[in-house]
Amino acid sequence: MPPPESCKQQLKICIDAEHAKCSICLNIWHNVVTVAPCLHNFCNGCFSEWLRRSQEKQSTVLCPQCRAAVHFVGRNHFLQSIEEDILQADSSLKRSDEEITLLDSYASIKSNLVIQSGKKRARTNDVESGEEHMEFPCLQCGTEFSGFRCSEHMIHLQCQACGGMMPSRTDINVPQHCLGCDRAFCSAYWHAQGVHRSNSQMVCGNENFKPVSQHTISQIPFLAHEMNRHEQDITARCIRQMGKTLQDIVSDWISKLNNGEIDRTRMPLNHAEMITAGTHVCNDCYDKLVSFLLYWFRVSLPRHFLPADAINREDCWYGYACRTQHHNEAHARKRNHVCRPTRVSYQ
Ligand SMILES: [Zn+2]
Ligand SMILES: [Zn+2]
Ligand SMILES: [Zn+2]
Ligand SMILES: [Zn+2]
Ligand SMILES: [Zn+2]
Ligand SMILES: [Zn+2]
Known part of the structure; x- marks a missing residue:
């Protein structure tokens, strides 16, 4: 690997590319995921294809490399940067664009x-004991809602807000992930299934995850203007002087965003180009979005x-990227x- 000269603190490590290969396709991992508990890595x-086939056969999901039962799979961002x-460093290991697509x-x-292990789950008549729910708190595993009940090998997502489980559904069009951060949230899903918080503690109300246009805001987010409190204060006073509220300004700018009037290059969200007023996002991503809009x-x-x-302040040459603004x-x-x-420089 070429030494990263600009950043001396970066650690150099040697990796044998053989150890970064997927045992299914035998290429260097692409968009690597790690399974647990065996911790093997694959594209x-x-x-995903292996998982789909295992589910079709209604069989336990086994690790393609060591055949251990897989209980969990997740993206591995650290290994992805290594990949x-x-x-x-060696472009001969790259696959063609067609293969990647x-x-x-x-x-x-x-x-x-979260993947259910092969061991038998409690049947409906055992559910009263509560044990199944303690071990695996997904409401739809025991009870049918909206004509759906989890099958024996259902794959589940864990909600980032409440820790509860929900089945990972590809057969219906309900948001189960925040488009800004790709984390799973359960409120829209359970709402669509007709399940409400009163049914269980493991179901979120909609305060954690809702369409951009349904979030409300009364205070400038901590992250706004690169966390520079002076600029936040100026923005707050501007808005007051105009006789408006923060919510008025944010709503105006959300409609500009919706109309495609804003350059999204610096939008700090994962699927920036797909975000509209109707997109479900979590509170963290909403704060990031508002901070981005307040910049504009x-x-x-x-x-x-x-x-x-x-009024008469000159622009700092380093603009929003200035580091001095944080300690001076x-x-x-x-x-x-x-x-x-x-100006671009290492201050
Ligand atoms: Zn592969
Ligand atoms: Zn394994
Ligand atoms: Zn379930
Ligand atoms: Zn939840
Ligand atoms: Zn998010
Ligand atoms: Zn500066």
């Missing part, structure tokens, strides 16, 4: 999946709308940091 597409480094079309693992609100605001003490109060006050960098 997302290869393992990318290896391919950069085909592999990606099989890939179905978006977040962590500020950079497109005519100067005379700024509070008096902010005087500098943060003196220069505007809600602007593009005009």
Whole structure:
């Protein structure tokens, strides 16, 4: 691997590319996933296809490499960066674009999946004991809702907000993942199944996961303007001066976003190009989205709308990327940091 000169703190490690190969397709992993408890690694597409076939046969999911029962599979972001480094160092290991497109079309693992082990689950008449629910708190494993009950080998997603399980469904069109972070959230799913929080503690209300347009906001997010409190304060005063609320401004900018009027290059969300007012997102991603929109609100605001003490500040050369703004109060006050960098440097 070429030494990363710009970042001296980076650790150099030697890896035998043989150890970074998928035992299903025998290539370097692509979009690598790790299964547990054996911790073997595969391409997302290869393992997804294996999983689909195991499910079709209604059989226990076994690790394709060691045949141990698989209880869990998840994306492995650390190994993914290693996979990318290896391919950069030796491009002869790269697959063709056609192969990658085909592999990606099989890939179905978006977040962590919990896979039922082969051992018999409690049958409906054992459910009263409560043991099954303690071990595996998915409401649909024991009871039919909306004409659906989990099959014996159902794959489950664990909700990031409440820790409860829900079946991973590809047969219906209900959001089970936040498009901004790819984490699983259960509220939209259970709502669509007609299950509400009163039925179980392991079901979220909609406060954690809802369409962008249904979130509300009353305070500027902590993350806004690169966490620069002076800029946050200026934004808050601008909005007040205009006789509007933060919610008014955010709603305006969400409709601009919806109309495709905003450059999304810096939007800090995973599927930035797919986000609309109707997209389900989690609270963290909503805060990131609002912070992104407030940047655009500020950079497109005519100067005379700024509070008096902010009108005559010059732009910092390093713009939003300035590091000095975080440890030098005087500098943060003196220069505007809600602007593009005009100089790139390692401060
Ligand atoms: Zn593979
Ligand atoms: Zn294994
Ligand atoms: Zn279930
Ligand atoms: Zn939940
Ligand atoms: Zn999210
Ligand atoms: Zn600066």
